[in-house]
Every structure is written in C-alpha cells, then in structure tokens.
Amino acid sequence: MNLIENSPFARKLSNFVVLTASELSALQNLHKRRRIFLAGRDLVQQGQSDQAAYILSEGWVCSYKVQSDGTRQIVDFQIPGDFLGLRSVLLRASDHSFEPITDIQAVEVQTGDLLETFANSPRLATAVLWAASRDEAMVVEHLVNLGRRDADRRMAHFLLELGARLALVGIGSQTGYDCPLTQYHLADALGLSAVHVNRVLRQLRENGLITFRSGKVTFDDRNRLVEFSGFDPEYLDQAGPLLK
Numbered sequence: 695m696n697l698i699e700n701s702p703f704a705r706k707l708s709n710f711v712v713l714t715a716s717e718l719s720a721l722q723n724l725h726k727r728r729r730i731f732l733a734g735r736d737l738v739q740q741g742q743s744d745q746a747a748y749i750l751s752e753g754w755v756c757s758y759k760v761q762s763d764g765t766r767q768i769v770d771f772q773i774p775g776d777f778l779g780l781r782s783v784l785l786r787a788s789d790h791s792f793e794p795i796t797d798i799q800a801v802e803v804q805t806g807d808l809l810e811t812f813a814n815s816p817r818l819a820t821a822v823l824w825a826a827s828r829d830e831a832m833v834v835e836h837l838v839n840l841g842r843r844d845a846d847r848r849m850a851h852f853l854l855e856l857g858a859r860l861a862l863v864g865i866g867s868q869t870g871y872d873c874p875l876t877q878y879h880l881a882d883a884l885g886l887s888a889v890h891v892n893r894v895l896r897q898l899r900e901n902g903l904i905t906f907r908s909g910k911v912t913f914d915d916r917n918r919l920v921e922f923s924g925f926d927p928e929y930l931d932q933a934g935p936l937l938k
Contacts, residue, residue, distance in 0.1 A: 702775030702863040727802040753798030768883035850923035
C-alpha cells in the first residue's frame with residue numbers, strides 16, 4: 695500500500711482529499727496494468743477511438759494537435775501524477791495526441807474499471823474531478839499566456855507553472871527542477887520559433903531571473919521572476935478544499 699500512497703498520483707489527489715485505506719486500495723486496483731512507452735512514439739493518436747486512459751507514473755509527455763499544414767501546437771505537458779486521455783474514455787475519439795518526451799511508465803486504465811472505481815469511491819471520483827478541473831484551468835491560463843503576454847513573460851510564467859506542478863507531486867523545489875524539454879518543445883508550446891526561445895532564455899538568464907541549461911531549470915531570483923511574469927498560482931488550486 696505504501697507504494698501507491700507515495701505515488702505521484704496519490705500525492706496529487708491527497709492535496710484535495712485525505713485518502714482512506716479503502717480509497718488507497720481502490721487506487722491500487724487501478725494500477726493493475728503497468729506499461730512502458732518509448733520516447734517519440736505516440737501512446738494515443740488524434741482521432742483514435744476505443745482508447746484507455748493512463749496515469750503517468752514516471753517520465754514526461756506532451757499532448758498536441760497537428761494542423762493541416764503539418765505544424766504542431768503543444769497543448770500541455772504531462773508530468774508524473776497526471777491522468778492522460780481522461781476525456782478519451784468519454785468521447786468517441788481522442789481530440790489530440792500524446793507523445794512521450796522521455797521513456798515513460800504509465801498505468802493503463804480501462805473505462806469499465808474507472809467507472810466502477812468512481813461508483814464505489816465517490817470521494818475518489820470527486821478528487822479526480824478536481825484534478826481534471828485544475829487541468830482545464832491551466833489550459834485557460836495557457837490561452838491567456840499565448841494571447842496576452844509578451845515572449846519573455848510568457849516563458850517565465852510557463853516555467854514557474856511547471857515548477858509549481860512538479861512541487862505538488864514531490865519533484866523539484868522552490869529553487870528549480872530537472873526538465874527534459876528542448877527549445878523545440880518550448881517553441882511549439884509557446885507559439886515561438888526555436889531561435890526566439892533561445893533569445894528569450896538568454897535574456898532571462900542575463901537579467902538574473904532564470905537559467906535553463908543542461909536539462910535543469912534554476913530560479914536565480916524567484917521572487918523577482920514571479921513579479922516580472924505576473925504569476926499568481928491561485929488558478930492551480932494547489933491545496934484544494936481538502937475533503938476529510
């Protein structure tokens with residue numbers, strides 16, 4: 695039970711609800727089908743039907759849509775503790791694709807198992823709904839980021855958000871975190887060119903705000919970075935109402 699209790703998914707849900715032994719047991723039952731996926735090979739493709747959902751245990755994933763001209767817009771990045779394709783078990787087909795950025799471990803969750811768990815553990819279902827609502831709030835904030843923030847503030851806000859998400863599941867800290875994203879990932883997520891991403895990161899580093907080098911994000915002056923980007927973590931609802 696300790697393995698599940700200390701898993702990123704349980705840590706994430708524990709910020710919303712104090713998980714009981716029976717709820718931890720229900721989570722354990724969901725973790726029956728553990729799978730490994732290699733980096734660069736989609737685990738869910740846009741338009742795919744009859745798809746299971748996944749709970750990401752290790753590694754990073756990006757969710758994206760491909761346009762008719764072949765360009766890609768990354769919608770979000772998934773980290774350990776995130777549900778992948780939750781909408782896919784309710785819609786007839788997935789409306790976007792999921793690609794592992796690193797080799798990942800994920801738990802495959804069949805629709806029937808998920809619905810049975812929700813029926814037997816309503817508080818657990820509420821906690822998953824909280825997590826899904828939080829993810830939706832992040833997508834809204836990403837729209838604001840793309841539409842209303844200039845490039846350097848857009849980058850700063852995005853990297854601060856990633857840090858807050860990672861800290862919630864016990865990965866990373868107030869000073870920084872390991873990050874496997876390339877400049878091309880950042881470009882596709884933030885609506886910039888790779889050249890522009892490089893220029894923005896250099897400017898943020900030279901201003902003493904943040905350093906992104908060799909797969910490591912370091913907040914050189916986090917307080918000033920928060921002020922500069924206008925980052926307000928309220929939309930992340932990190933604590934939640936904490937049901938008991």
